[in-house]
Amino acid sequence: MTPSTATLPTRGIADRLTGLFWRRPGIFLLLLLLPPLLWLGVIYLGSLLALLLQSFYSIDEFSGMVRQELTLKTYGELLRPQNLDILIRTVVMAAAVTLACAAIAFPIAYYAARFAKGHWKAVFYLGVMLPLWSSYLVKVYAWKLILAKEGILSWAANATGTSFIIDGLLALPVIGSSSLSTSPLGTFMVFVYVWLPYMILPMQAALERVPTSMLEASADLGATRGQTFRTVILPLALPGVIAGSIFTFSLTLGDYIIPQIVGNSANFIGMAVYQLQGTAGNIPLAAAFAVVPILIMLVYLWLAKRAGAFDAL
Amino acid sequence: MTIAVEFSDTSRHFGSVKAVDGVDLQIEEGSFFAMLGPSGSGKTTCLRLISGFEQPTGGQIRIFGEDVSNTPPHLRNVNTVFQDYALFPHMSVRDNVAYGLMVKGMGKRERLSQAEEMLDLVKLGQFGDRKPSQLSGGQRQRVALARALVNKPRVLLLDEPLGALDLKLREAMQDELKALQHRLGLTFVFVTHDQHEALSMADSLAVFSDGKIAQIGTPAEVYDRPRTRFVADFVGSSNVLPPQLTQKLGGPAQWSSIRPEQIRLADAGPLFGPVTALRYLGAGTRVVIDAEGTQVAAFVPAGQPVPAEGSIAYLNFDAAALNVMEEK
Amino acid sequence: MHSDRPTLLLRIGAVLGLLFLHLPILLIFLYAFTTEEKTYQFPPPGLTTKWFSVAWFERPDIWPPLYLSLKVAAISTAMAMVLGTLCAAAMSRTKFFGRDQITLLVLLPIALPGVITGMSLRSAFGIMGIPFSVWTIILGHATFCIVIVYNNAVARMRRLSGGIMEASADLGANAFQTFRYVLLPNLGSALLAGGMLAFALSFDEVIVTTFTAGQQSTLPIWMLNELVRPRQRPVTNVVAIVVFMATFLPILIAYYLTRGGSETAGMGK
Numbered sequence: 001m002t003p004s005t006a007t008l009p010t011r012g013i014a015d016r017l018t019g020l021f022w023r024r025p026g027i028f029l030l031l032l033l034l035p036p037l038l039w040l041g042v043i044y045l046g047s048l049l050a051l052l053l054q055s056f057y058s059i060d061e062f063s064g065m066v067r068q069e070l071t072l073k074t075y076g077e078l079l080r081p082q083n084l085d086i087l088i089r090t091v092v093m094a095a096a097v098t099l100a101c102a103a104i105a106f107p108i109a110y111y112a113a114r115f116a117k118g119h120w121k122a123v124f125y126l127g128v129m130l131p132l133w134s135s136y137l138v139k140v141y142a143w144k145l146i147l148a149k150e151g152i153l154s155w156a157a158n159a160t161g162t163s164f165i166i167d168g169l170l171a172l173p174v175i176g177s178s179s180l181s182t183s184p185l186g187t188f189m190v191f192v193y194v195w196l197p198y199m200i201l202p203m204q205a206a207l208e209r210v211p212t213s214m215l216e217a218s219a220d221l222g223a224t225r226g227q228t229f230r231t232v233i234l235p236l237a238l239p240g241v242i243a244g245s246i247f248t249f250s251l252t253l254g255d256y257i258i259p260q261i262v263g264n265s266a267n268f269i270g271m272a273v274y275q276l277q278g279t280a281g282n283i284p285l286a287a288a289f290a291v292v293p294i295l296i297m298l299v300y301l302w303l304a305k306r307a308g309a310f311d312a313l
Numbered sequence: 314m315t316i317a318v319e320f321s322d323t324s325r326h327f328g329s330v331k332a333v334d335g336v337d338l339q340i341e342e343g344s345f346f347a348m349l350g351p352s353g354s355g356k357t358t359c360l361r362l363i364s365g366f367e368q369p370t371g372g373q374i375r376i377f378g379e380d381v382s383n384t385p386p387h388l389r390n391v392n393t394v395f396q397d398y399a400l401f402p403h404m405s406v407r408d409n410v411a412y413g414l415m416v417k418g419m420g421k422r423e424r425l426s427q428a429e430e431m432l433d434l435v436k437l438g439q440f441g442d443r444k445p446s447q448l449s450g451g452q453r454q455r456v457a458l459a460r461a462l463v464n465k466p467r468v469l470l471l472d473e474p475l476g477a478l479d480l481k482l483r484e485a486m487q488d489e490l491k492a493l494q495h496r497l498g499l500t501f502v503f504v505t506h507d508q509h510e511a512l513s514m515a516d517s518l519a520v521f522s523d524g525k526i527a528q529i530g531t532p533a534e535v536y537d538r539p540r541t542r543f544v545a546d547f548v549g550s551s552n553v554l555p556p557q558l559t560q561k562l563g564g565p566a567q568w569s570s571i572r573p574e575q576i577r578l579a580d581a582g583p584l585f586g587p588v589t590a591l592r593y594l595g596a597g598t599r600v601v602i603d604a605e606g607t608q609v610a611a612f613v614p615a616g617q618p619v620p621a622e623g624s625i626a627y628l629n630f631d632a633a634a635l636n637v638m639e640e641k
Numbered sequence: 642m643h644s645d646r647p648t649l650l651l652r653i654g655a656v657l658g659l660l661f662l663h664l665p666i667l668l669i670f671l672y673a674f675t676t677e678e679k680t681y682q683f684p685p686p687g688l689t690t691k692w693f694s695v696a697w698f699e700r701p702d703i704w705p706p707l708y709l710s711l712k713v714a715a716i717s718t719a720m721a722m723v724l725g726t727l728c729a730a731a732m733s734r735t736k737f738f739g740r741d742q743i744t745l746l747v748l749l750p751i752a753l754p755g756v757i758t759g760m761s762l763r764s765a766f767g768i769m770g771i772p773f774s775v776w777t778i779i780l781g782h783a784t785f786c787i788v789i790v791y792n793n794a795v796a797r798m799r800r801l802s803g804g805i806m807e808a809s810a811d812l813g814a815n816a817f818q819t820f821r822y823v824l825l826p827n828l829g830s831a832l833l834a835g836g837m838l839a840f841a842l843s844f845d846e847v848i849v850t851t852f853t854a855g856q857q858s859t860l861p862i863w864m865l866n867e868l869v870r871p872r873q874r875p876v877t878n879v880v881a882i883v884v885f886m887a888t889f890l891p892i893l894i895a896y897y898l899t900r901g902g903s904e905t906a907g908m909g910k
Contacts, residue, residue, distance in 0.1 A: 006376035006467055008388045008417075008813065015388065018815035022365070022385035028816075032731035033743070036724040036787060040746050044784050047761035054764040104661070107654030115647045124659070126896060131662045133838065133892045135845040137861050138881045141868060142665035145672055148681035152668065155683045196662065246752075254754020257847060261868050270756040274851065277763055290760040294753065366807055386810040393811045399804030403826045413812035416822070464812060 054287035066283060074284045078292070083272070087292060090269040093184075094252035097191040098199075098245045104192065105199040105244065106237075112200075113207035128204075132197035140261055143190040147181035147262060154180075177264050187263035194258065195251050199244035206240025207233070242304045249300060253293040269293060315342040315377065317468050317500040318363055323372035325358050332358040334524035335372070340468075340502060342377075345494050347511035348504045350521030351547065359521070360470050360504050364393050377467060387416075391468040392461035396476060398453045400445035406456050407432065407441035413464040431459040434493075451482045458493075468500045475510065487514055508548045512536060520544050537572070538636050545570040545638065552576070552609050558584075559637065568638045573599060575634035576611035578620065582629035584609055588622050602626050669885065673878035681874070692875040700876055706863040707883075713775065713859060714843040717782035721839045724783070725790025726832060730824075732791075733798035750785040758785065759852030766853070773855025781853040782846060786839035793835030793899065794828060801827055834898040837891035845888045860884060 010016060021028035057066050058073045077083060112124035131139070146153050157163040170176040170183060177183030210233060218228040256270025267275075269289055276286035320338040324331065333355045340346045348356040361367040362374055365386030374381055381389060392413070400409050407428050408415075414424035432438050435455035445453055454474060461469055474490075475483045491514055494501045505511050511518050512532040519529040520543075528540045539545035545553050551570040554562070559569040562583050576584075578600070589608065590601040597614040611628050613619055620626045647655075673692055675685035696703060728747060732740065750758055762781050771777065805827070809819040847861035854862060861884065867877040 006379045006390050007381060007384045008390055010388065011418075014815045014817045015385075018387060018810075018817070019383070019385045021816055023368075023383070029731055029737060032727050036728040036731075036747070037743065039724055040750075040784065040787065043765075043780060044750055044758075044761075045746070047758075047765040050765035050768050051757070051761040053768065104658055107651050108658040111647060111651055111655035115651075122900070124655075126893075127659045127662065129896065130889065130892060131666075133841055133888060134666070135861075135881070135884045135888045137845065137847050137864050137868075138669055138885045139665065141864070141877070141881055142669050144868065145668050145681045145683075146665060150680050150682045152683040193661070193665065196658075200658075250752070250754050254756040255848070256756060257865065270754070270848075273756050273760050277760060277852070283764065283767055286760060287764055290757050294757060297753065364811055366810075386807070387813050387815050393808070395804045395808055395811075397802060397804055399802055399808035401805055401808070401823060401827075402802075412809070412814075412822070416809075416812065416814040416818045460808075460812065 051287050051290055054284050055291050057284040057287075059282050059284055064281065074288045077285055078288055083289075086267045086269060086272050086289075089266060090253055091296065093188065093191065093268065094249045096188060097195060097252045098248045100188070100192045101196050101199040101248045102203075102241050102245065105196060105203050109200050109203035109207055109237075109240070110233075113204045113210075114212075128197050128200045132201070136194065137257070139194050140190060140258055143186075143193060144181060144261055147179070147186045147189070149179040149181065151181075181262050182264050184263055184266065187259050190258050190262050191252050191255070195248040198247035198251065199241075202243035202247075203237060203240040206237050206243070210236045239307065242307050246297075246300065246304055250293070250297050253296060316340065316375075317342040317344075317377060318502065319373075319375040319378075320359070320362075321373050321375075323359075323362065323369045323374055325355075325362060325367050326370045331524045332367075333362065333369075336524075336526055338519060338526060338529070340500065341517075342500050343498050344516040345491065345501045345514060346503065347515035347518035348502065348521060349506070349508060349511040349518050349548070350527075351506060354521035355524040356504050356506075356519075356521045357472060358524075360393075360472055360502065363468065363502065364391055364470055365389050390464075390466055391470060392464050392466040393470040393472060394454075394457045394461050394474045396472045396474070398445075398457040398477075400453055400456055400460070402445055404444075405441065406437065406443050406445065406448070409445065409456055410441075410460045410463055412460065417464075427463055428459075431463040432456075434462070435459045450478055451486065454478065454486065458490075462497070462499075466499070468502060469494075471501060471503045473504055473506070475505075475507075483510075490514065512548070520548060522547075539570050540639055542568050542570075542638060545636075550610070551636075552607075554607060554609070558605065558607055559635070562635060563632060564635055564637050570636045570638060571630060571634055573610040573612040576609070576628050576630045578611060578613060578617070579627045579629035582627040584628040585625060588620050588624055588626050591619065591622055600626065602628065604628075666885065669878055669881050673875055673882055675875055678873050678875055692873070692879050695873065696876045696879040700873075703860075703863065703876075703880060706858045706860045709775070709778075709857060710844055710860040713778050713782055714840050716775075717779050717786050717843045718836050718839045720779070720783040721786030721790050722832060722836050725787045725835060725839075726794050726828070728787065729791050729794035729798060732795060747788050747791050751788050755785075755846075755848035756852075759849040762849070763852040773853065773857065775857070777853045777855070778850055778857065778859070781849045782843040785846075785849065786843055789839045789842060790832065790835035793831045793838070793895075797828055797831035797899075830898040834895035837895040837898075841888040841891040845884060 010019070055074060056070045056072070057068055058071050059065070060067050078087070108124070108128070112121070112128070116124045145151055148154075154163070154166070157166050166180065169185060170178070170180065175183060175185045175188070177185075180186040180189075214232060215228055218232045223231065254270050256268060256274050259266070259268045259271055269292060273286045273289045276282045276289065316339050318338070318340040320336045323333060323336045325333040336355075336359065338359075348359055350356045358367055362369055363376070365381065365384065369382070376389065376391065401412065404412070407425060410428035410431055411424040414427060429438065429441060432441055435458055437452060437455050437459065440448065440452065445456065448456065454477075457474070471490075475486050478486060487510060490501075503511075503515065512535075515532055517529070517531050518535060520527045520535060522543045528535055528544045535544065536549050539548060539551060542553055545551045549572070551572050554569045554571065556566040556568060560566045562569075584602070584604050586602040586604040586609075588600060589603050592599040595615075597612050598619050599610055600613055600619065601608055601610045609628065671685065672681065674688045674690060675682075676687035676689050677685055728743070732743065758781065762777070765771075766773070766777060805823055806819055809823045814822065845861060847859075847865055850859055850862060851865075858866070860880065864877060864880055864884065867880075871877065
């Protein structure tokens with residue numbers, strides 16, 4: 001037998017580097033993490049800091065130039081009645097959209113989690129995932145077609161003699177307008193449609209974790225279906241609802257395309273940011289507006305974390 | 314005799330957890346060495362110290378006299394059969410076996426023919442084209458073995474290799490592994506938590522407890538003469554007697570052990586008490602009595618009278634059979 | 642067992658919900674064939690296929706945005722695949738200090754509304770005096786695409802038996818050989834799926850892009866302009882179909898690449 005050695009010879013730079021990584025795993029980790037961390041840390045966090053910084057600048061009323069001195073003046077402007085209106089309108093809309101999404105999502109999520117088997121499971125999964133990922137703008141556009149005065153919804157209402165329902169809704173103060181496509185009600189419907197999949201998926205994930213045996217145990221102990229639903233299913237689904245609501249709430253807070261395309265000209269936070277940084281050229285105020293959703297979401301996330309919603313993500 | 318693997322005062326601490334703590338160990342070339350212990354006792358960490366997946370925080374490890382402190386796993390001439398086999402799922406069985414030869418730069422024809430040879434050795438000659446997922450647990454185990462052996466390692470490490478197999482297959486593989494080791498004359502280091510496996514297969518074994526070696530020796534030495542209470546408890550089914558009972562039986566005031574086969578029923582004797590349990594074992598009956606609060610088992614060969622449960626029985630034994638243990 | 646059967650109400654609710662998600666998209670297809678170009682009249686007064694040829698031959702304003710979108714999506718995806726994979730490789734290894742913070746940092750660009758990411762980048766460009774270019778768009782897109790690739794790669798790594806990397810080293814492979822022969826083949830389909838999703842996301846993105854594009858026009862921005870100031874409405878529908886297919890197909894491919902595991906793509910947009 002040839003006396004082979006206990007170790008093999010080093011064959012080149014690759015072996016030497018492997019040895020170095022092995023002796024100093026920290027170096028290897030650092031090399032792996034450095035590019036993504038530089039990217040996200042410098043570009044993304046740096047930009048967020050820039051946003052924060054801009055929000056503490058102000059605009060010079062005479063020259064229209066940005067004054068690069070730290071001040072709370074711009075945040076003070078947020079409290080003007082018309083700006084406060086925008087903030088309140090946006091938060092109310094986000095809350096309404098979230099509630100509606102939760103209500104519509106539940107039967108889909110519950111069915112998919114409990115009853116869909118095999119082939120149907122895949123259908124449900126794809127049926128939710130495809131709208132989630134497919135073009136946002138195309139979806140919004142589709143609703144412009146649906147809600148147009150001469151569009152399919154009016155046609156269907158006419159054909160079935162239910163136009164009075166739409167007319168009645170449009171006659172309501174605050175949410176009504178001359179047509180669905182220019183009413184806050186229309187804006188609300190599009191928001192619900194576009195963000196609905198974001199509510200279904202976490203809800204389904206939470207419901208799938210409810211063991212069937214637990215429902216059987218509840219029935220076994222004499223609970224009616226209604227009681228089982230209220231006392232077992234709902235509490236267990238709640239983390240999923242909260243997780244989903246983080247998406248629907250946050251996305252509605254920041255969106256500015258939907259209210260621009262469907263709705264009256266009432267402003268939302270996102271629209272205000274876009275207009276202020278663009279045509280108005282008031283970047284500090286735009287930045288201050290953009291900080292508001294961050295603060296709201298931080299509070300929301302903190303509350304959600306306390307409710308244990310992150311286990312369902 | 315050449316020493317294949319040597320630990321000198323080797324430690325591996327993870328923060329305050331001392332996974333391996335000051336281990337001294339010598340494994341002879343060509344031996345079948347078992348590392349035995351409960352989970353968390355440090356045996357697997359010791360194996361990983363040899364393969365290089367853990368690095369010692371203190372002391373040294375030598376393989377055939379060479380200090381391997383600076384040698385990464387891929388340059389150590391040792392190979393491992395992993396607990397879950399860790400076969401490459403995207404490669405055929407043949408490519409799995411040839412992998413070690415490929416990364417060392419061997420030509421395709423040569424390495425594939427060596428892989429075939431090795432597959433023949435583990436009786437999987439016709440399975441080369443399959444994917445690992447198409448094999449049974451026992452077959453995967455053989456592939457893992459072939460994949461390691463084809464590299465002609467100086468030491469073969471086996472991490473609970475039989476743990477995932479059912480009882481019948483496990484017993485068959487035990488014999489096969491032993492035969493293979495004998496044929497190749499290779500040093501096998503074998504980690505297991507199963508004392509029967511260790512006792513039946515190993516030439517010598519180390520019993521681990523809390524990161525330290527509790528006892529090292531041949532299976533007979535460890536089985537007959539456990540040095541500590543832990544070893545007596547963990548290996549085999551010895552009776553463990555507290556100091557006052559040992560003293561009463563003529564020993565020093567220390568813990569001691571005695572195997573049930575070495576105890577016989579008698580008309581009178583130093584150990585007595587009511588019979589608390591009887592267990593029929595085919596070749597005999599295991600009789601347990603309660604001697605002053607200590608449960609003592611005796612093995613009564615078939616054909617001899619067995620006392621009734623609840624009756625008082627007397628036990629006797631040769632003084633030499635009493636194994637006085639060190640501390641605790 | 643009575644509790645294992647869905648009630649009629651639940652069944653209807655679930656099916657209506659799914660239809661609600663899908664029917665609107667079909668309208669986009671229908672309106673691409675209408676003869677009416679000034680309004681969204683339903684039902685369409687007549688059907689024609691002429692808008693496809695109009696879009697192809699008579700609207701040169703479509704092509705530059707299409708090229709720009711393809712370019713941005715391709716480069717952003719490539720960058721996100723490198724960065725996301727590196728990050729996933731690092732995170733799949735041992736626990737280390739700051740791990741949770743890094744996870745949060747990776748997730749943040751899609752967790753916060755796009756308007757914030759967009760406005761942040763806009764602020765930074767403003768402060769540093771960076772002029773808008775293809776690269777300012779890519780900067781934004783790559784940032785939120787990293788997490789898509791990362792999620793897919795991490796899910797696959799979690800499923801891979803950790804032992805195979807050690808087995809490779811044990812058999813004599815150095816780190817680069819292990820990467821090439823073991824990690825890459827096993828990660829490949831997950832990375833491809835992540836890349837597909839990232840491409841779809843980037844190709845379709847409009848909110849961040851409006852802040853980072855300046856005067857440039859990607860295809861979604863072109864569409865947005867058409868929605869606000871419509872010209873030939875059915876042509877917009879033709880483009881919408883193109884955008885829809887360009888996102889739909891990669892998503893479908895990603896699904897088939899990763900199905901059958903807990904890691905199925907798309908769970909974490």
